[in-house]
Amino acid sequence: ANNCPYKVRVFNWYTYTGKEPVHEGLGHAPEPLNWAFNPDVTVRENGVMEKCSFCVQRIRGVQDRAAVEGSKVQDGDIVPACQQ
Structure with a gap:
């Protein structure tokens, strides 16, 4: 993390791809949970620190x-x- 020239780091607080529904009866996941469906972005588990x-x-x-x-x-x- 120290090598990032822009110091852009993000901690994953959510389990984006969990098996449990986000909300019962809700047809789609609200933001930011719907970001898990972007095919161009790798989705990692909750608790992982990522950088740009x-x-x-x-x-x-x-x-x-x-x-x-x-x-x-x-x-x-x-x-x-x-x-x-």
């Missing part, structure tokens, strides 16, 4: 699309979540 990954999933997605299209990644093509 510089949105590696977004970087790789843009690089893969550019490779398929036969183009180069241009400045500004990659937008991290903290910039939006």
Whole structure:
């Protein structure tokens, strides 16, 4: 955690993928529990300290699309979540 240049660290307080329903009779999970359903983000267990990954999933997605299209990644093509 000490190597993060931006000191962006998050502690997982929730069990996002637990087997028990979040609320009885509720059709969907409220925020932030619904974040567990983002296919681009790895979900870890409750109690894990995490740091910024510089949105590696977004970087790789843009690089893969550019490779398929036969183009180069241009400045500004990659937008991290903290910039939006």
